[in-house]
Amino acid sequence: MLVLIKHLFNFAPELFNMSYSEKQLQIIETAEKLFAIKGFDGTSVRDIADEAGVNLAMINYYFGSKEKLMQALFEQRTGHVKMQVDNLMSDDSLAPMQKVEKLIDNFVDRVIEREKFYKIMTCEQMMHKNDSPITELMIQMKKRNAEAVSQLLKDGQKKGVFKKNVDVLFLMMTMVGTLTQMIISKPFYKEYNNLQSLPEEKFNQQFRKKISDHIKLLFKAILIHEA
Amino acid sequence: MLVLIKHLFNFAPELFNMSYSEKQLQIIETAEKLFAIKGFDGTSVRDIADEAGVNLAMINYYFGSKEKLMQALFEQRTGHVKMQVDNLMSDDSLAPMQKVEKLIDNFVDRVIEREKFYKIMTCEQMMHKNDSPITELMIQMKKRNAEAVSQLLKDGQKKGVFKKNVDVLFLMMTMVGTLTQMIISKPFYKEYNNLQSLPEEKFNQQFRKKISDHIKLLFKAILIHEA
Amino acid sequence: MLVLIKHLFNFAPELFNMSYSEKQLQIIETAEKLFAIKGFDGTSVRDIADEAGVNLAMINYYFGSKEKLMQALFEQRTGHVKMQVDNLMSDDSLAPMQKVEKLIDNFVDRVIEREKFYKIMTCEQMMHKNDSPITELMIQMKKRNAEAVSQLLKDGQKKGVFKKNVDVLFLMMTMVGTLTQMIISKPFYKEYNNLQSLPEEKFNQQFRKKISDHIKLLFKAILIHEA
Amino acid sequence: MLVLIKHLFNFAPELFNMSYSEKQLQIIETAEKLFAIKGFDGTSVRDIADEAGVNLAMINYYFGSKEKLMQALFEQRTGHVKMQVDNLMSDDSLAPMQKVEKLIDNFVDRVIEREKFYKIMTCEQMMHKNDSPITELMIQMKKRNAEAVSQLLKDGQKKGVFKKNVDVLFLMMTMVGTLTQMIISKPFYKEYNNLQSLPEEKFNQQFRKKISDHIKLLFKAILIHEA
DNA sequence: CATGAATGAGCGTTCATTCAT
DNA sequence: CATGAATGAACGCTCATTCAT
Numbered sequence: 001m002l003v004l005i006k007h008l009f010n011f012a013p014e015l016f017n018m019s020y021s022e023k024q025l026q027i028i029e030t031a032e033k034l035f036a037i038k039g040f041d042g043t044s045v046r047d048i049a050d051e052a053g054v055n056l057a058m059i060n061y062y063f064g065s066k067e068k069l070m071q072a073l074f075e076q077r078t079g080h081v082k083m084q085v086d087n088l089m090s091d092d093s094l095a096p097m098q099k100v101e102k103l104i105d106n107f108v109d110r111v112i113e114r115e116k117f118y119k120i121m122t123c124e125q126m127m128h129k130n131d132s133p134i135t136e137l138m139i140q141m142k143k144r145n146a147e148a149v150s151q152l153l154k155d156g157q158k159k160g161v162f163k164k165n166v167d168v169l170f171l172m173m174t175m176v177g178t179l180t181q182m183i184i185s186k187p188f189y190k191e192y193n194n195l196q197s198l199p200e201e202k203f204n205q206q207f208r209k210k211i212s213d214h215i216k217l218l219f220k221a222i223l224i225h226e227a
Numbered sequence: 228m229l230v231l232i233k234h235l236f237n238f239a240p241e242l243f244n245m246s247y248s249e250k251q252l253q254i255i256e257t258a259e260k261l262f263a264i265k266g267f268d269g270t271s272v273r274d275i276a277d278e279a280g281v282n283l284a285m286i287n288y289y290f291g292s293k294e295k296l297m298q299a300l301f302e303q304r305t306g307h308v309k310m311q312v313d314n315l316m317s318d319d320s321l322a323p324m325q326k327v328e329k330l331i332d333n334f335v336d337r338v339i340e341r342e343k344f345y346k347i348m349t350c351e352q353m354m355h356k357n358d359s360p361i362t363e364l365m366i367q368m369k370k371r372n373a374e375a376v377s378q379l380l381k382d383g384q385k386k387g388v389f390k391k392n393v394d395v396l397f398l399m400m401t402m403v404g405t406l407t408q409m410i411i412s413k414p415f416y417k418e419y420n421n422l423q424s425l426p427e428e429k430f431n432q433q434f435r436k437k438i439s440d441h442i443k444l445l446f447k448a449i450l451i452h453e454a
Numbered sequence: 455m456l457v458l459i460k461h462l463f464n465f466a467p468e469l470f471n472m473s474y475s476e477k478q479l480q481i482i483e484t485a486e487k488l489f490a491i492k493g494f495d496g497t498s499v500r501d502i503a504d505e506a507g508v509n510l511a512m513i514n515y516y517f518g519s520k521e522k523l524m525q526a527l528f529e530q531r532t533g534h535v536k537m538q539v540d541n542l543m544s545d546d547s548l549a550p551m552q553k554v555e556k557l558i559d560n561f562v563d564r565v566i567e568r569e570k571f572y573k574i575m576t577c578e579q580m581m582h583k584n585d586s587p588i589t590e591l592m593i594q595m596k597k598r599n600a601e602a603v604s605q606l607l608k609d610g611q612k613k614g615v616f617k618k619n620v621d622v623l624f625l626m627m628t629m630v631g632t633l634t635q636m637i638i639s640k641p642f643y644k645e646y647n648n649l650q651s652l653p654e655e656k657f658n659q660q661f662r663k664k665i666s667d668h669i670k671l672l673f674k675a676i677l678i679h680e681a
Numbered sequence: 682m683l684v685l686i687k688h689l690f691n692f693a694p695e696l697f698n699m700s701y702s703e704k705q706l707q708i709i710e711t712a713e714k715l716f717a718i719k720g721f722d723g724t725s726v727r728d729i730a731d732e733a734g735v736n737l738a739m740i741n742y743y744f745g746s747k748e749k750l751m752q753a754l755f756e757q758r759t760g761h762v763k764m765q766v767d768n769l770m771s772d773d774s775l776a777p778m779q780k781v782e783k784l785i786d787n788f789v790d791r792v793i794e795r796e797k798f799y800k801i802m803t804c805e806q807m808m809h810k811n812d813s814p815i816t817e818l819m820i821q822m823k824k825r826n827a828e829a830v831s832q833l834l835k836d837g838q839k840k841g842v843f844k845k846n847v848d849v850l851f852l853m854m855t856m857v858g859t860l861t862q863m864i865i866s867k868p869f870y871k872e873y874n875n876l877q878s879l880p881e882e883k884f885n886q887q888f889r890k891k892i893s894d895h896i897k898l899l900f901k902a903i904l905i906h907e908a
Numbered sequence: 909c910a911t912g913a914a915t916g917a918g919c920g921t922t923c924a925t926t927c928a929t
Numbered sequence: 930c931a932t933g934a935a936t937g938a939a940c941g942c943t944c945a946t947t948c949a950t
Contacts, residue, residue, distance in 0.1 A: 039354055041268030045945060055911050060946060119353045125411050126346045127264050142415055169416050170409075170441050174401075177408025181400040184352050188369060189396050214397050214449075221448030222441075272920060282936050287921060491808050495722030499941060509915050514942060573807045579865050580800045581720055596869060623870050624863075624895050628855075631862025635854035638806050642823055643850050668851050668903075675902030676895075726924060736932050741925060 020076070024062050027052050028073050036116035039123065040070060074134050077117045078141055081110075085148050096156030100223070101216055103149070104175060108212045111179055112204065122180050146172060153223075162223045171222055175215050182211050247303070251289050254279050255300050263343035266350065267297060294360075301364055304344045308337075308368065312375050323383030327450070328443055330376070331402060335439045338406055339431065349407050373399060380450075389450045398449055402442050409438050474530070478516050481506050482527050490570035493577060494524060521587075528591050531571045535564075535595065539602050550610030554677070555670055557603070558629060562666045565633055566658065576634050600626060607677075616677045625676055629669050636665050701757070705743050708733050709754050717797035720804065721751060755815050758798045759822055762791075766829050777837030781904070782897055784830070785856060789893045792860055793885065803861050827853060834904075843904045852903055856896055863892050 020028065030052035034043040045066050049056040063069040088094075088102055111118045124134055149168055156162035182189070186207070190196055195203055247255065257279035261270040272293050276283040290296040315321075315329055338345045348365065355362040376395050383389035409416070413434070417423055422430055474482065484506035488497040499520050503510040517523040542548075542556055565572045575592065582589040603622050610616035636643070640661070644650055649657055701709065711733035715724040726747050730737040744750040769775075769783055792799045805815055830849055837843035863870070867888070871877055876884055 037354055038356075039266060039268055039350075041266055042354075044943075046943085056945095057911055057913095057947085061910070066945065122411075123266070123350045123353050126350050127266055127269070139415060142412075143419070146419065167437070167441075169412065169419060170437070173408040173412055174405045174441070174445065177404035177406070178401045179404070180408065181404025182397075184349075185369075185396065185400055187355075188366065192370070192373065192396060210394075210397070214394075214401075217448055218401065218445050221444055221452065225448065225452065271918075273918085283920095284922080284936060284938095285934090288935070293920065493720060493722055493804070493808055495720055496808070498939075500939085510941095511915060511917095511943080512913090515914070520941065576865075577720075577804045577807050580804050581718055581723075582868075583719075593869065596866075597873070600873065621891075621895075623866065623873060624891070627862035627866055628859045628895070628899065631858035631860070632855045633858070635858025635861065636851075638803075639823075639850065639854055642820060646824070646827065646850060664848070664851070668848075668855070671902055672855065672899050675898055675906065679902065679906065725922075727922085737924095738926085738932055738934095742931070747924065 020072075023054060023058075024072075025076075027054060027059055027062065027069070028076055031069055031073055032077075032116050032120065035070070035073070036119045040120070045069075071133055071137075073117070074121075074137055077114060078137065081141065082144055085145060089148050089152060096152060096159060096161055097223075099152055100156075100219055103152075104215050104219065105212055107175060108179060108208060108215065111183060112208055115183055118180065118183065156223070163225075166223060171219065174218055174222065178215060178218065179211060182207075247299075250281060250285070251299075252303075254281060254286055254289065254296070255303055258296055258300055259304075259343050259347065262297070262300070263346045267293075267347070272296075298360055298364075300344070301348075301361055304341060305364065305368055309371055312372060316375050316379060323379060323386060323388055324450075326379055327383075327446055330379075331442050331446065332439055334402060335406060335435060335442065338410060339435055339438075342410055345407065345410065383450070390452075393450060398446065401445055401449065405442060405445065406438060409434075474526075477508060477512070478526075479530075481508060481513055481516065481523070482530055485523055486527055486531075486570050486574065489524070489527070490573045494520075494574070499523075525587055525591070527571070528575075528588055531568060532591065532595055536598055539599060543602050543606060550606060550613060550615055551677075553606055554610075554673055557606075558669050558673065559666055561629060562633060562662055562669065565637060566662055566665075569637055572634065572637065610677070617679075620677060625673065628672055628676065632669060632672065633665060636661075701753075704735060704739075705753075706757075708735060708740060708743065708750070709757055712750055712754055713758075713797050713801065716751070716754070717800045721801070726750075752814055752818075754798070755802075755818055758795060759818065762822065763825055766826060770829050770833060777833060777840060777842055778904075780833055781837075781900055784833075785896050785900065786893055788856060789860060789889060789896065792864060793889055796864055799861065799864065837904070844906075847904060852900065855899055855903065859896060859899065860892060863888075 027048065031043070031048050034047055034051060037043075038047075045059050046056055048069075049059055059066075059069060063072055084106065085103075088099060088106065091099070094102065121138065125138060146168055149172060153162060153166055153168055153171075157164060157166075189207075190198075190203065198206075254275065258270070258275050261274055261278060264270075265274075272286055273283055275296075276286055286293075286296060290299050311333065312330075315326060315333065318326070321329065351361060352365060355365075373395055376399060380389060380393055380395055380398075384391060384393075416434075417425075417430065425433075481502065485497070485502050488501055488505060491497075492501075499513055500510055502523075503513055513520075513523060517526050538560065539557075542553060542560065545553070548556065578588060579592060582592075600622055603626060607616060607620055607622055607625075611618060611620075643661075644652075644657065652660075708729065712724070712729050715728055715732060718724075719728075726740050727737055729750075730740055740747075740750060744753055765787065766784075769780060769787065772780070775783065802819065806819060827849055830853060834843060834847055834849055834852075838845060838847075870888075871879075871884065879887075
């Protein structure tokens with residue numbers, strides 16, 4: 001395919017069913033890794049090219065610019081989130097609280113699996129350069145998610161299982177914020193609790209479970225308990 | 228002032244009662260602002276010099292390097308935290324839950340007041356370059372705070388007002404993470420709830436109260452309610 | 455040409471038969487000229503770039519750093535010395551004293567031809583920064599040359615044409631030092647002997663002959679005459 | 682005395698019988714040391730100030746500029762040379778060859794004692810920036826010395842103890858160049874001859890004697906032996 | 909289609925020097 | 930008389946990007 005056209009339309013890759021080549025995915029993955037470690041500005045295109053084992057000029061050739069590579073990374077990583085949430089919400093076999101619990105589980109899983117990417121996203125949110133396409137992407141994603149959760153809340157309230165007057169954003173931010181902080185502080189948590197000897201895999205499994213349970217506890221406090 | 232000596236001893240500025248000159252504080256403040264907007268790597272020393280209206284060379288003259296300027300910023304902003312926490316903890320006139328609530332209020336106030344700085348700190352934590360002096364500072368602060376809160380927990384448990392088996396780090400991360408996420412999402416929150424017309428001052432006041440109450444609710448869920 | 459690979463292997467360029475491009479040679483030549491006039495530290499990379507008519511970044515692109523450009527200059531200029539000396543030494547058709555005379559002629563020719571480079575080398579030797587790769591290069595060259603001359607001495611002594619107990623380093627330093635001093639003082643020599651009107655070419659020819667004869671005289675005093 | 686006037690007349694300090702204060706001498710000495718190790722351009726005024734333990738601004742205050750400090754160093758170190766040579770030359774109790782030998786001894790002693798300074802001087806000669814006051818100083822010194830030695834030669838020739846047609850500059854350059862090369866190569870000489878274990882003082886003594894004898898041998902070859 | 913070569917702009921830092929007191 | 934503070938200029942180097950092939 002003509003790379004030029006690709007650039008023109010890469011603002012909505014899913015519409016064109018555009019898939020990245022193996023080399024491109026490799027670049028995206030490397031970028032994700034390095035951005036997470038050294039930050040966007042702290043990572044040079046050369047770093048990425050070297051680490052990914054590709055030609056320096058290829059990155060601009062494929063993605064147009066460093067900024068657009070970041071965009072591609074975001075699109076690649078956030079592409080399937082909406083569908084996942086929609087599927088969950090439209091599953092009529094689940095009670096509202098079950099949906100909430102599944103939402104939490106899904107989110108915790110996704111973030112732990114894509115730890116690096118969520119670190120980048122959090123940082124990017126901090127200093128949201130105005131009119132950046134990535135900021136725009138994130139705002140839209142937030143809105144979509146807020147809408148879905150809002151619908152779920154209303155459903156639960158109609159069924160009498162959730163309290164009235166729950167702030168949907170506070171709810172979400174509690175989940176996102178707590179989880180983010182957990183991820184950030186993982187090394188500190190390990191050291192503080194003397195768990196360095198535990199195998200990484202086993203620790204992650206326990207950590208994931210604890211976080212999930214913890215957030216569910218918080219959600220119940222917000223959604224059910226009287227203030 | 229002897230700048231050289233200052234460099235030598237700036238690892239413990241409070242011991243030497245060294246205060247920064249007005250110009251130095253101006254530089255630190257400008258750095259804080261720009262680091263928060265554009266990130267550490269995204270901000271050039273020239274940016275800071277221009278914005279602060281000082282000579283470029285001045286910054287290296289005063290702080291030694293860009294990195295050390297960041298350190299100075301951290302020391303300046305975190306210098307009084309320990310004392311504040313200690314004072315609160317040793318106040319025998321307060322019940323454990325009162326202490327917890329005051330801790331939350333203090334923290335929320337501090338973060339909202341120093342919003343920019345806490346954004347920087349969160350980002351810095353994300354990609355904690357190993358052996359960076361700032362990372363070291365943050366870890367020590369975390370440890371100190373964890374110890375203090377841990378003591379408070381034990382006290383409350385002895386008095387029978389707190390549950391057993393509370394994970395102190397989970398508790399703290401809930402507070403820090405939720406608050407951080409709130410701060411990050413403030414513009415989004417405003418827009419989502421159509422509060423753009425509200426005066427900034429009035430909104431902040433309400434926001435602060437809501438956050439504080441929300442976190443207190445969460446803490447009660449963690450500390451008191453049965454799982 | 456793969457510049458990266460070139461950097462990796464430029465410690466032994468002759469093994470890889472890597473030749474510098476015309477532009478690179480131009481940079482090396484310009485560097486040689488400016489280093490000789492203004493010294494290494496006195497010459498900025500910008501000076502070299504301007505004088506050579508190339509982009510500033512080009513120099514770092516080609517050579518990696520100012521230091522490595524200096525290394526490249528050394529390797530380029532000293533690359534063929536070893537072979538030249540070896541060839542002379544292994545020429546069985548020459549008597550020891552003939553070899554000595556040829557050695558002197560070769561050396562005088564080489565230094566006068568590469569006057570600028572030998573000025574740099576002498577200065578570099580003065581303040582030999584420890585562990586500098588260039589210092590290392592020079593020491594090795596000195597050792598190799600000392601070994602070769604030592605062999606020649608022993609041969610002459612066995613054949614009974616050279617005195618015993620000749621200090622090989624004193625011999626070499628006499629040649630190198632005297633010649634260096636001549637080169638340094640060339641302008642002064644010209645003026646002192648009122649030879650400014652002589653065409654440069656003609657003067658050089660005479661000067662070279664006089665120096666050569668002078669050093670041969672000194673060598674005979676060291677190698678043959680009784681003390 | 683007014684520093685301003687001092688600056689105006691410091692091109693000929695001996696005329697005004699100007700002596701440097703202890704602090705100034707300390708600066709000069711430090712400058713000599715650092716210039717010899719790192720070169721003129723490689724040494725910053727800050728380096729000198731720090732090493733000498735004086736205020737940075739003092740150096741410009743005392744000497745006017747870095748360049749003028751270098752001049753002061755030269756004047757300080759070369760001030761007494763002329764007188765020394767003149768005294769030797771006018772000593773009628775010595776035969777020409779004795780004078781030559783004493784000249785050599787004196788020079789070798791002086792250079793070994795002021796090794797650092799002579800390194801600087803040699804380098805400075807290499808890249809004689811046109812119209813530099815230091816270059817001018819050195820040329821004048823060379824001329825004076827050449828005149829004195831020339832006179833000595835003529836005297837020896839008249840007395841029939843020296844050959845005719847001796848090139849006075851070649852003679853001097855042989856001495857200066859050989860000695861310079863020896864000084865430069867002292868560490869290499871030590872290592873090559875496995876003399877590292879010898880105490881520095883003892884080695885220097887032997888080295889000085891060997892050099893002196895060697896140069897005397899060379900001079901006899903030039904002045905007396907038939908070519 | 910891919911890439912080695914090239915570049916202008918900007919980086920953090922240090923320089924010799926001057927100024928205000 | 931001496932010095933801490935300050936500064937414009939320049940340093941070596943790396944950046945994201947472009948271009949010719």
